[in-house]
Amino acid sequence: MNFQTAEELLSLCEEQHIPISKAMLEREKTISHMNEEEILKAMHHAYDIMKNAVSRALNEDLVSMGGLIGGEAKKVYARKDKSACGPLVSKAISYAMGVLEVNTSMGLIVAAPTAGSSGVIPGVFRAIQEENDFSDEQMIEALLNAGAIGYIITRNATVSGAEGGCQAEVGAASAMAASAVCELLGGTPRQCLDAASTALANILGLVCDPVGGLVEAPCQNRNAMGASNALISAEITLAGIKHLVPFDETVEAMYKVGRSMPFELRETALGGLAATKSACQRCQGIF
Numbered sequence: 001m002n003f004q005t006a007e008e009l010l011s012l013c014e015e016q017h018i019p020i021s022k023a024m025l026e027r028e029k030t031i032s033h034m035n036e037e038e039i040l041k042a043m044h045h046a047y048d049i050m051k052n053a054v055s056r057a058l059n060e061d062l063v064s065m066g067g068l069i070g071g072e073a074k075k076v077y078a079r080k081d082k083s084a085c086g087p088l089v090s091k092a093i094s095y096a097m098g099v100l101e102v103n104t105s106m107g108l109i110v111a112a113p114t115a116g117s118s119g120v121i122p123g124v125f126r127a128i129q130e131e132n133d134f135s136d137e138q139m140i141e142a143l144l145n146a147g148a149i150g151y152i153i154t155r156n157a158t159v160s161g162a163e164g165g166c167q168a169e170v171g172a173a174s175a176m177a178a179s180a181v182c183e184l185l186g187g188t189p190r191q192c193l194d195a196a197s198t199a200l201a202n203i204l205g206l207v208c209d210p211v212g213g214l215v216e217a218p219c220q221n222r223n224a225m226g227a228s229n230a231l232i233s234a235e236i237t238l239a240g241i242k243h244l245v246p247f248d249e250t251v252e253a254m255y256k257v258g259r260s261m262p263f264e265l266r267e268t269a270l271g272g273l274a275a276t277k278s279a280c281q282r283c284q285g286i287f
Contacts, residue, residue: 003027005248009023009193019189020144020149020183022144024151025144043143046110047136051126053102053108054099054123057095057097058074063105064101064104065104067286068104071101072097072101073094073097074098076097077095089227091127092124092127092128093123093224093228095119095122097123098119100118100219103215104216109122116215117159117169117172120177121177123227124177124230124231125177134184142183143180145180146179146180149175150172152251153251156252162208163259164257165206165207165258166209167204167257169208170222171199171204171206173223173230174227175200176230177227178237181195182237185238186238193246197243198233198237199232200247201243201253204250204253208266208272209265209273212287213267217273
């Protein structure tokens, strides 16, 4: 079994009456020549790393290599019981921010789909698992679903900030998480793809402007935004609201927008927030 586009994936799922996670598992068996047990073991290992990164950020005092971030996840988490966002979103954004702290302090993370967007999926997954008592096995299925979305984006566009801006990195991660949440909560494959489209469309045009060229600020807050956007997009879709543009076309649009961005706004730290007076002054203390 194999697919290269969302349209092909949806056809497989609807013809065989299987969820996206199952289609992705079958594809991995075909492409990797690994058996199901080996694939699931690798996925469990990846998810364990994600969970451990979340725990580290909440239990250790982490400071990034550039000194721009550190400790923010704990501050947001401390507000979870009186949050303006509610406990699920509050947890998701604090966990996402925490994984960025682990990444920027040279800790172990899963670059899903990139290191710069590595907080979105762990943040969403850990939060929704805690709030809904999902098993690790259910979360692994969700991770396979997310992998299918990430594969389609990578195959047909890009997840690189240097090529497509932050919309390609955090946007892709948010789309992956949105689709996975949709499947977890009983959504159909078509709804999963709609949720992914909504998430990616919501972030369309977001530039990549890391202060000092470091994947710290504003990257940490954008991971929080990507996590909350994933939950918003899944909720919109599960309410029965269809996305106007199919996922394949949304991915194509994202790629074209990214390619049209000036190089100053694609991870060079020469434009956007990175080029502001305050950001430049702060960088003088780093380099």
